[in-house]
Amino acid sequence: MTETKPAFIAIDWGSTNRRAYLLDEDGRVLHTERDGKGLLSVPCNGFAVEVAAIRDRLGDLPVILAGMVGSARGWVNVPYVPTPAGVDDLAINLHWVEAGRTAIVRGLADLAGDVMRGEEVQFLGAIAAGLAPADSLLCQPGTHCKWARMKEGRIAAFSTAMTGELFGLLRDHSLLADFLKGDVRDGEAFRAGVAAGLGGSLTTELFRIRAAALLGNRAVEDSAAYASGVLIGHDVGGVGLEPGENVHVLADAHLGALYAAAIAVAGADAINIDSHDAFVAGIHRIWEVSAA
């Protein structure tokens, strides 16, 4: 392998975390750094200073940013690009904070009334990297779980479910809180929750967690896994999966395993792919096309 020259810096800048990549012309990662300097910890006028500090560390190179950094609470509130959208649309519509030097990738808006900022790079990158077919269903679980229908390599439509956030609200603030202290992992309780969440009314199934604890129908230590199953089952059920359909899931190992189990209960097949590889491939393609 020949020594390669740094070409640009890509930053995936979310609300609570930030990840910077030093990439060469071919999209190879030369260096990575990750920290907790999400945009909520940066003052509104502090973004230029932050980017200058990253250039000091990684090199005086062009910088492309993606994620919530392009929102009202970020550096610049950049308008959304409507779906369907591909790499070309994002490359043409880069928002240049400083011409030729610092750009922000726009987020996407779906006609059905949905938005994303940051996940679009990973979804398009998954296709660019050959991690998923050009026509496929992608899922990125998390606080706000994103589902994207890809058509000919572009994001045709997407939707978001508040799955992770709702679980946090229930665990931290609800009358179920006392029952939700246990571990969440794949298993009998989780899958039973998925089955209930796939078909039933979410608000009714959630109350039954309390009822089961009061009636002694379920070990309290299983209730958190069951509740997570109900929520993820409701999430997966809302997508309308075809039997045997492949779902490509971009997640860490823990959430990836839970979604894979839930997708299996729903009769489809999950394929876990690496979200960091997808991001790097996506931002590199946007960079290439914008420079062409």
Added chain:
Amino acid sequence: MTETKPAFIAIDWGSTNRRAYLLDEDGRVLHTERDGKGLLSVPCNGFAVEVAAIRDRLGDLPVILAGMVGSARGWVNVPYVPTPAGVDDLAINLHWVEAGRTAIVRGLADLAGDVMRGEEVQFLGAIAAGLAPADSLLCQPGTHCKWARMKEGRIAAFSTAMTGELFGLLRDHSLLADFLKGDVRDGEAFRAGVAAGLGGSLTTELFRIRAAALLGNRAVEDSAAYASGVLIGHDVGGVGLEPGENVHVLADAHLGALYAAAIAVAGADAINIDSHDAFVAGIHRIWEVSAA
């Protein structure tokens, strides 16, 4: 009207509120008092003292209690009676704290894994008072909305939806909180939310509230009404109403109007009935049967 003699005291004792009724042999209300001494404000060993104080005020009479006072956090954790259950089952199974003098009405457990404490008196009372037919669908909205299928005057089955609690969690603690400060009332936004909640995935429809605000698709002051509509629509949709079916709703004027609107959007008909009248009729019937 002849002057009547007090026969017993009925107390509807919930978590945050308490309502005491002085009743005569025929179930007429001679006096009512209401205060905020819900069981959460009473120490575990304080219930006997509280009941003695009520007797001092209303008379040295038999007392029948219903509601969360019969739960683990209440006076005595009284076992549930299984559905189907009628007045006879509750009368036979009164839990006597002091024989012939002080009794607690047991709550109900549904086979599908649900529980209630207190609403059973109102549901059975609605039938006893002729406020709803012996075969009917009853709904008591609130923090935990209860739905009961009545058959031949008995509670055949019931379910609970965490509707009100979820709305509170979203308004007070979620990333939607900033958008949910507006008033909730029936209107275009509320009914649009109901339509979305009746059919769609709850977690997806909730995220779209945020997206609509970011995209400028809905006035922020309408978002709370829309969100309430989504949640109540999801609740109503989970019941599986028949077209044109009557639903008897026991609620205050505000929640009664919202549920009536949501039930109308779902193609059924709401009939609002008075929950206090229902409670009085129910507890009087239980008293009559237990004394027979």
